[in-house]
Amino acid sequence: MKQIINDLYPYLKRYRKDYLIGIFSLVISAYFTTLAPAIIGQTIDALKNGDLNNQNVWLYVSKIVGAIAISSIAMILVRRTMLAASWEIQFDIRRDVFKHFSKLDADYFDRNRVGDMLTRLTADLNAVRMLFGPAIFQGISISLMMIFSFYRMFKINAALSLITLISVPLVTFVLFMLMRIVHKRYLKSQEQFSNISAMSQENFSGIRVVKGFGIEDREIHKFSVLNDEFIKRNLFLTRAEGPIHSLMDLIFGVILSLLVLLGGRYVLKGGNLSIGEFSAFILLYQRLQWPMIGLGWIANLFQRGSTSWNRLKEILETEPAISNDENTNYDLASIKGDIEFKNVSLEFNGQKVLDDLSFTLPEGQSLGITGKTGSGKTMIISLLSRIIEPSSGEILINGIDIKEYPLELLRRKIGLVPQEPYLFSDTIADxxxxxxxxxxxxxxxxxxxxxVQLSDDIKDFPEGYKTSLGERGVTLSGGQRQRTAMARAIIRDPEILILDDALSAVDTQTESLILSNLAEVAKNRTSIIIAHRLSAFKNTDKVLVLDFGKIVEQGSHEELLEKDGWYADIDRRQQLEKDLENA
Structure with missing residues (x-):
């Protein structure tokens, strides 16, 4: 718990004033809440002794009402300070977690399911808010109520007060044993909830695939299995949480019976305990029941909150593999686009994906990259934009190692159209x-x-540029999605423009028109085109042919055709396919 307090203190510190006002209000509330039973006891004694009359009865009534009113007003102030602060803290943590998400590498999101991350940002974060708000608020309130109640009870009768203290170690022991079990079961329950969220998210995103294969029943069955396991784990958790209130009620019932038995004898024997004092004592003890029963609820909130915070902390403590470091030169403010790969190699699990790759791309020129599937084409782009780091070698831009450029600057100056463009659920214009x-x-x-030859298509949309796309742009065809992503890259006016197989979903005629328009856009701009269709390289200054991570051919389009190698062979095949299509 100490570690969690240290972790969360920076958030609490921002709202110190709210918490101090809330704590002061809780003191006022607890004082006057416990004062009301004492006034009621005095009223009963006054009635028994015949001291109560029409004149002073209103004084007693006003004292009782006044104590309750002050207590209620103080409690309202608590809710407007401490509980409001807990919501602000929740927003702060959510913002920090989201900000940290944006700094993590793409590899992190490949390894972790979206559903699990969403669960941590919602259910787990809410459990942490309950720790900051109701748990702290009720924890302090209960402590103060117990202090003031026992103070007044000991003033009335020390012997009876000692009997009530018997319940404290009993309650503490029961809670300690149950909370150890609750912690383990709650963690398992949250993990299963993450599994359900992940599957739901994947099914919603891939609903077209599910329906296309006609496997709705199978997915429903899988969801039912996950849901049944979630119910099973929650019932298992409930079995641990359920006995808490019942055991508390049993303990309090036994103690109350002892108090009535012993206290009643004090009153009947005419001891030093009046009926009014005894009534006040019983009322104070009954007021203590909720605080002591509430200890179980508070302990539960602390347990859940601490477990959820540790799940959020896992995210915040995850360091991105690629980030700005001591080598970063923040004085660099521009990139011109002169690119050089020097003996660059890339390995994954001991297998070389790129092998001693070296080439240069002067500023303002264009480079085409082609090769068999899996030859390492996209890896070159990932290295250039520092999505991944090379195992060995250097990558230079303007003669400067790309590791010296601030990441934000480097990626802002590169306009990338990926193989699988992602579109947001927004208008096509946005x-x-x-x-x-x-x-x-x-x-x-x-x-x-x-x-990018998209304007004619947009004219046919119901609301033109204001047409809202579905999630991931599902309302567009594959070619329209690619062209939208291409437009998104071009509009940024980047120093380096990269098209990673960005024309694969358009027909050859549209491709020809786009490439013709891109020639003007790419003028005096460094550009890289990755493609399987060799017609995309007719206007490029240089073409690299990759095979198993090595450059096996290079030169201009015409030069590679003259070499009569792999490139020329693929060109002949594609020309034959084109002739057959035209025929």
Missing amino acids: NIAYGIPDGDNQAKVEEVAKI
Whole structure:
């Protein structure tokens, strides 16, 4: 618990004033809450002794009402300070976790399921809020109630007060034993909830695949199995949490019976305990029942909150493999686009993906990269944008190692169109303008849409550029998604433009028109085109042919055709396919 307090103290410190006001209000509330039974006891004694009359009865009533009113007002203030602060802290943690997510490498998101991450940002974060808010608020309130109650009870009768203290170690022992079990079972329950969230998210995202294969029943069965296991684990958790209140009630019932038995004898024998004092004592003890029963609930909140915080902490303590470090030169403010790979190799699990790769791409020129599937083409792009790091060798831009460039600058200056473009559930105009500052960008959006041959398609959409795309852009065809992603890259006016097989889903005629328009866009701009269709390289200054991570051929389009190697053979095959299609 001490470690959790240390972890969360920076968040608590920001709202120190709210918590101090809340604690002061809790003191006021506890004092006047326990004062009301004492006043009721005095009223009963006054009635028994015949001292109660029409004149002073209103004084007693006003004292009781006043004590309860002050206590209630103080409690309202608590809720507007401490509980409000707990919501603010939840927002702060959510923002920090989301910010940290944005710094993590793509590999982290490949290894972790989206559903699990969403569960941590929702259910786990809410459990942490309950720790900050109700748990702390009720924990302090219960402690103060016990202090003031026992103070007043000991003033009334020390012997009876000692009997009530018997319940404290009993309650503490029961809670300690049960909470150890609750912690383990709650963790297992949350893990299963993450599994359900992950499967739901994957099914919703891939609903077209599920329906396309007609396997809805199988997915429903899988979900039912996960859900049944979740219910099983929650019932297992409930069996540990369930006895808490019942055991508390039993303990309090036994203690109350002893108090009535012994206290009643004190009163009947005319001892030093009046009926009013005894009534006040019983009322105070009954007021203690909720605080002591509440200890179980508070302990449960602390247990759940600490478990959930540790799950969130796992995220916050995950360090990105690639980040700005001591080698970063923050004085670098621009990138021109002169690229050089020097003896670059890349290995995964001992297997070489790129092997001693060396090439240069002067500023303003274009480079084509092709080769068999799995030859390492996309890895070159991932290395250039520092999505991954090379196992050996250097990558230079303008003669400077890319590790010296701030990551934000490097990636901002590269316009990348990936193999599998991701579109947001927004309008097509906002998707295209995603990478540029907010403002009146409509003219720019329409201009780049024409460049990528998308403007005619958009005219046929129900609301034109304001047409809302479904999640991941499912309302568009594959070619339309690729062209939208291409427009999004071009509109940023990057120093380095990269198309990673970005024309694979468009027909050859559209490809020809796009490449013709791109020739003007790419003028005086460093550009890299990865493709399987060799027609994409007719206007590039240089083409690399990769095989098993090595450059096996290089030169211009015409030079490679003259060499009559793999490149020329593929070109002949593609020309034959094209002739057959035209026929």
